Amino acid sequence: MENCEIGTLLARLRKEQGMTQRQLAEALRVSPQAVSKWERGKGCPDISLLPSLSRILGVALESLLLGDLATKETEVGNMKRIKFYVCPDCGNLLSATGGGEIHCCGRRLEPCLIRPADEAHTVRVEAAEENWYITFDHPMEKKHFIRFAACTAPDRVLLVRLYPEQGSELRIPQLRGGSRLLLGCSRDGLFEAKLPSRKPRNA
Ligand SMILES: [Zn+2]
Ligand SMILES: [Zn+2]
Numbered sequence: 219m220e221n222c223e224i225g226t227l228l229a230r231l232r233k234e235q236g237m238t239q240r241q242l243a244e245a246l247r248v249s250p251q252a253v254s255k256w257e258r259g260k261g262c263p264d265i266s267l268l269p270s271l272s273r274i275l276g277v278a279l280e281s282l283l284l285g286d287l288a289t290k291e292t293e294v295g296n297m298k299r300i301k302f303y304v305c306p307d308c309g310n311l312l313s314a315t316g317g318g319e320i321h322c323c324g325r326r327l328e329p330c331l332i333r334p335a336d337e338a339h340t341v342r343v344e345a346a347e348e349n350w351y352i353t354f355d356h357p358m359e360k361k362h363f364i365r366f367a368a369c370t371a372p373d374r375v376l377l378v379r380l381y382p383e384q385g386s387e388l389r390i391p392q393l394r395g396g397s398r399l400l401l402g403c404s405r406d407g408l409f410e411a412k413l414p415s416r417k418p419r420n421a
Contacts, residue, residue, distance in 0.1 A: 224256065224262060224263075224282065224283075225256050225257045225258060225259040225260075226257075226259075227281075227282070228253075228256055228257055228271070228275070228282075231275040231276075231277060232253075232257075232275065235274070235276070237274075239253040239254050239257070240253075242274065245270070246263075246267055246270055246271065248263075248267070268282055268283070278319060278321075280319070280326070299315055300313055300314070300368075300370055300375055301313065301314055301329035301330070302329065302330045302400070302402060302408060303320045303327040303328070303329055303330065304327070304365070304404075305322035305323050305325070305327060306325070307322070307323040307325065308322065308323050309365070310322045310323075311365065311366055311377070311379070312327065313368075313375065313377070314329075330402065330407055330408035331407060331408065332400060332408045332409070332410050333408065333409055333410070334409065334410055335401070335409040335410060335412070336409070338406070339354075339356060339401060339403060339406065340354070340411070340412075341353065341354040341356075341401060341411045343399065343411055343412065343413055344414065345392065345414055346389070348391055348392055349389040349390060349391055349392060350369065350390050350391075350392055350399065350413070351387070351388075351389050352367065352387060352388050352389070352411070353386060353387045354386050354387070354401075355386065356386065356403070358380070358382055358383060358384055358386055359382055359383075360382045360383075361404075362403070362404060362405045363380065363381070363404050364380050364386075364401055364402065364403055364404070365380060365402045365403065365404045366378060366379050366380060366401070367388055367390055367400065367401050367402070368399070368400045368401075368402070369390045369391065369392070369393050369397055369398070369400075370393070370397060370398045370400065371393035371394060371395050371396060371397045371398075372395055372396060373395075374393060376390055376391055376393065378390050397413065398410060398413075399411040399413050
């Protein structure tokens with residue numbers, strides 16, 4: 219952590235919150251001189267203050283530690299680049315199209331890696347009218363089940379949540395234009411299923 223970087227960031231965030239150095243100092247129970255010192259790059263806040271700083275300034279701890287708030291280019295939510303995140307604690311399913319940080323239950327989640335379906339996660343996909351009709355042999359038990367299926371296209375994502383003890387089949391609407399079908403296993407990760415080539419529709 220470079221002193222000057224965190225100092226500049228602190229000053230910027232403090233001003234965004236409309237706080238004076240004195241107000242921030244009071245909120246942290248430190249002297250205004252301390253805040254002034256940090257902001258001038260002459261030292262760093264004690265690590266024990268970081269949780270309070272993070273709360274008061276409304277930024278993630280990690281951004282404070284890195285002395286950097288993402289000023290990355292906004293990724294124009296291209297669904298092709300959608301990432302899925304599953305919280306190992308509560309099973310919450312989250313998705314993001316940008317590079318943001320995803321947190322759940324106090325942990326930072328890593329995006330699920332998408333792999334081609336292995337034998338255990340191979341599904342049969344049939345086109346049935348406007349839907350994909352998907353059947354599989356994978357277990358649907360509490361400890362090991364297909365948690366969700368997602369159909370992604372460049373402009374949209376459809377997510378179907380599955381539950382243990384339900385049947386090994388599902389229907390998901392077909393999406394046009396380069397759609398992908400992903401299956402999330404509760405134990406083994408995220409797999410991409412093979413889709414049958416789409417029959418040309420009558421013009
Ligand atoms: Zn969670
Ligand atoms: Zn599995």
